Each structure stands twice: as structure tokens, then as C-alpha cells.
Amino acid sequence: MKSKLKLPKLKIGAAVLLISMAFAGCKKDETKIEPVSQTTKISEAEFTKLLKYLSISTGAPNDQIVFDEKKEEFVVYGWFHKSLADARLEHDRSNEYIATYEK
DSSP states (O other): OOOSOOOOHHHHHHHHHHHHHHHHHTSOOOOOOOOOOOOOOOOHHHHHHHHHHHHHHHOOOGGGEEEETTTTEEEETTTEEEEHHHHHHHHHHOHHHIIIIIO
């Protein structure tokens, strides 16, 4: 038995597409609230230790190394950025530096 209803396939496809887009577009956007992280305070002793480490490892004099408290990163020569976490991690892993300069 042949169907007497003859709709163009393009119109049916477009209708299905529009209906599926309408259902997908009606979902409510979920917003995630990120907790505010506290700024890490760095002690004077740790700052001096990391400053010396960066000075020796990069070859930059101390006056060319700046610590940005807002971004929590060291900036060497105005263009090389090293985060506080990376500087701590690298310092803690540098056995030869610790053996030579700190003991």
C-alpha cells in the first residue's frame, strides 16, 4: 500500500532539525561558582631563598627579578615569568643547588 501523504524529504529533515534545536536550546545554563582562593603569603625567608635560587639558576642579578604579589609570580628581566608554585617546586627538586648553596 502506498502512502498518499507526500512530503518532500527536505522539509521533513528541516522540521526535525528545528525541533531538536529547540529542545537543545531550552536547557538551562548551569553556572558554577568558583570558591575565592586566598592569596598565598610568602615569608621573607622563603622569598629571599627563592630570589637567590632564581638569580643563580637564570644568571640574572637580584635587581632584575621582581615578584608580582597579585599574580603570584616572579618576573625576570621583565619578560620571563615563573609562578611561585613552579619556583618552589623547582627549588625543592634541585638537589645540586641545595647541596652547593644552602648547606
